[in-house]
Amino acid sequence: MIASDATRQTNPQSSDQTSASSVVSESSSIGADVRRTLAIARNAFREAVRDRVLYNLLLFVLLLIAGAIFLGELSAGQESKIIVDLGLSAMLLFGAFIAIFVGVGLVYKEIERRTLYAILSKPIGRGQFLLGKYLGLCLTLLINVLVMGVGVSLALIYVRRGWDPLATKIWPAIFLIYFELMIITAVALLFSAFSSPTLSALLTFFVFIIGHFSSDLKSLANTSNSAAARVLFRGLYYLLPNLSNFSAITQAAHGVTPGATPFALAVVYMVAYVGVLLAAATLIFSRRNFK
Amino acid sequence: MRRNALLVSAIVIGLAIVTLLSRTIDARRANNSDQFAEEPLYVSAPTAKRLSLAFNGLAADWYWMRSLQYVGGKIVNYEDTHEGRIDFDGLASLNLGLLPQLLQVSTALDPQFMAPYEYGAMILPELDSNQAIALLNYGKAQNPSAWRLYHHLGYIYWQRRDYLKAADVYAEGAKLPGARPWMAAMSARMKGEGGSRAAAREMYMHLAETSPDEGIKAMVVKQAMRLDSLDERDAIHSILSDFKTRSGRCVLSWREVIQPMLAAHLRLEAASGAPIDPSGTPYELIKNGCDVGLNVNTKVPLK
Numbered sequence: 001m002i003a004s005d006a007t008r009q010t011n012p013q014s015s016d017q018t019s020a021s022s023v024v025s026e027s028s029s030i031g032a033d034v035r036r037t038l039a040i041a042r043n044a045f046r047e048a049v050r051d052r053v054l055y056n057l058l059l060f061v062l063l064l065i066a067g068a069i070f071l072g073e074l075s076a077g078q079e080s081k082i083i084v085d086l087g088l089s090a091m092l093l094f095g096a097f098i099a100i101f102v103g104v105g106l107v108y109k110e111i112e113r114r115t116l117y118a119i120l121s122k123p124i125g126r127g128q129f130l131l132g133k134y135l136g137l138c139l140t141l142l143i144n145v146l147v148m149g150v151g152v153s154l155a156l157i158y159v160r161r162g163w164d165p166l167a168t169k170i171w172p173a174i175f176l177i178y179f180e181l182m183i184i185t186a187v188a189l190l191f192s193a194f195s196s197p198t199l200s201a202l203l204t205f206f207v208f209i210i211g212h213f214s215s216d217l218k219s220l221a222n223t224s225n226s227a228a229a230r231v232l233f234r235g236l237y238y239l240l241p242n243l244s245n246f247s248a249i250t251q252a253a254h255g256v257t258p259g260a261t262p263f264a265l266a267v268v269y270m271v272a273y274v275g276v277l278l279a280a281a282t283l284i285f286s287r288r289n290f291k
Numbered sequence: 292m293r294r295n296a297l298l299v300s301a302i303v304i305g306l307a308i309v310t311l312l313s314r315t316i317d318a319r320r321a322n323n324s325d326q327f328a329e330e331p332l333y334v335s336a337p338t339a340k341r342l343s344l345a346f347n348g349l350a351a352d353w354y355w356m357r358s359l360q361y362v363g364g365k366i367v368n369y370e371d372t373h374e375g376r377i378d379f380d381g382l383a384s385l386n387l388g389l390l391p392q393l394l395q396v397s398t399a400l401d402p403q404f405m406a407p408y409e410y411g412a413m414i415l416p417e418l419d420s421n422q423a424i425a426l427l428n429y430g431k432a433q434n435p436s437a438w439r440l441y442h443h444l445g446y447i448y449w450q451r452r453d454y455l456k457a458a459d460v461y462a463e464g465a466k467l468p469g470a471r472p473w474m475a476a477m478s479a480r481m482k483g484e485g486g487s488r489a490a491a492r493e494m495y496m497h498l499a500e501t502s503p504d505e506g507i508k509a510m511v512v513k514q515a516m517r518l519d520s521l522d523e524r525d526a527i528h529s530i531l532s533d534f535k536t537r538s539g540r541c542v543l544s545w546r547e548v549i550q551p552m553l554a555a556h557l558r559l560e561a562a563s564g565a566p567i568d569p570s571g572t573p574y575e576l577i578k579n580g581c582d583v584g585l586n587v588n589t590k591v592p593l594k
Contacts, residue, residue, distance in 0.1 A: 077503040085348040212344040250348035254403045
């Protein structure tokens with residue numbers, strides 16, 4: 001330490017060169033890490049497309065067309081509201097199914113096909129691998145959600161036979177649905193890091209359901225007589241994802257958009273929660289022995 | 292090729308068998324569905340909201356459309372088994388016992404959904420106006436700035452002939468931001484002349500103006516016809532009374548009073564000279580020509 005300080009003092013120019021080259025190599029190493037992660041993400045996206053995941057869009061479009069044509073007769077002038085409810089609910093449901101069923105297979109398939117060994121033998125960390133897989137599925141979901149969102153907007157314009165303000169007002173709710181799907185994907189990835197696909201799908205589905213019962217967990221915590229139950233329910237309330245933070249479908253159907261602050265808080269919540277889930281998944285996955 | 296043809300035939304025949312079986316099963320089940328059709332909903336409104344996860348809007352739409360189908364199905368069934376069409380005032384005979392619960396669940400799932408409140412305000416008073424008031428009060432509590440709900444609640448009280456309460460509700464609604472200026476005028480009218488035809492006319496006019504529902508607009512058109520017909524019958528009655536005073540007898544045919552009827556701007560049928568009601572059907576002379584009445588074929592509602 002002293003010697004190095006001394007060297008620095010005697011030859012400041014060489015010391016600057018060393019630190020500059022270390023900064024360059026560090027930044028190039030970060031750049032390579034990002035490139036490798038993105039390559040995995042790209043492959044995960046391609047794999048989802050090859051697995052015909054985006055075929056669900058066809059079903060969605062058929063649902064919307066049928067809704068737009070037939071709901072007029074059944075809803076007594078409430079077509080726009082029902083198109084939004086139907087479209088955004090289908091978006092969440094289809095997206096949740098993709099996030100769960102594709103998400104739980106992301107890691108498992110690589111292990112089963114033994115392609116994971118080839119990937120991990122290259123300079124790719126396990127965390128990078130998980131992050132890449134996660135981003136790949138998120139990209140698939142983003143495209144899915146965007147196409148569905150455009151479909152709902154067009155259906156609204158069709159039923160109104162002209163411009164409908166709802167066609168733009170639904171977009172904040174659509175993005176909130178996407179953020180919810182990002183959390184569900186991360187949950188699926190976490191479970192798939194240590195469990196079988198069937199069990200992971202089941203557990204993720206439970207988290208999806210419980211995530212929408214958060215307010216009940218809180219009220220259970222507040223009304224319970226037992227201190228242990230209060231601690232348990234309060235713990236579960238904070239530990240499990242509060243997916244009701246992302247529920248804006250009903251309001252969107254009335255043309256009500258979430259305020260900037262709740263929207264921003266939901267984004268921050270999603271980023272923090274996904275960060276925690278991915279960190280936990282990496283921790284578990286790093287300890288797994290694939291021999 | 293032959294194998295494919297066999298498979299396609301198997302699919303077609305299989306689907307035909309499935310369809311036939313479904314029809315047979317449905318026919319056997321028909322009695323059961325009638326038996327259970329009127330059973331109260333097992334899921335209460337708060338439970339339905341909890342169970343619907345993030346899909347409460349869609350579930351509310353489902354209950355809303357179910358309400359419409361429930362009433363529509365009853366009307367179709369009634370019209371199939373009885374002669375003639377049914378109007379709003381005949382709804383009480385349809386046994387719509389499940390409707391209040393369906394509307395309650397729909398509004399609990401999506402409290403901002405205005406259509407069920409509006410529908411409830413129109414239909415429920417025919418069954419039980421207290422339930423209609425409860426539904427609208429729930430709507431008011433959930434949507435404190437929705438002045439239209441006050442209009443609908445005022446309409447229910449007006450139908451109950453509780454004009455002072457109707458006036459209070461209109462006055463309360465008139466204070467809300469965005470409320471139409473006529474809300475305050477309606478309050479004054481309810482207080483001063485709640486039972487008058489002018490008040491009724493104004494009430495129906497505002498209902499049609501504020502509602503996107505075609506059923507309500509059709510009801511308003513019929514009620515407007517009824518009010519116009521009442522005015523016309525008053526005018527005709529007065530003409531017939533004048534004739535009796537002058538001649539000491541009642542009229543033998545409409546032709547005897549054509550001139551005063553034309554002077555009163557009444558529409559007359561060319562052939563008989565009979566005055567025509569707002570639905571285009573000629574009025575009838577009743578009580579041996581001393582009074583006027585509606586033809587049995589008229590589309591003007593009695594109530």
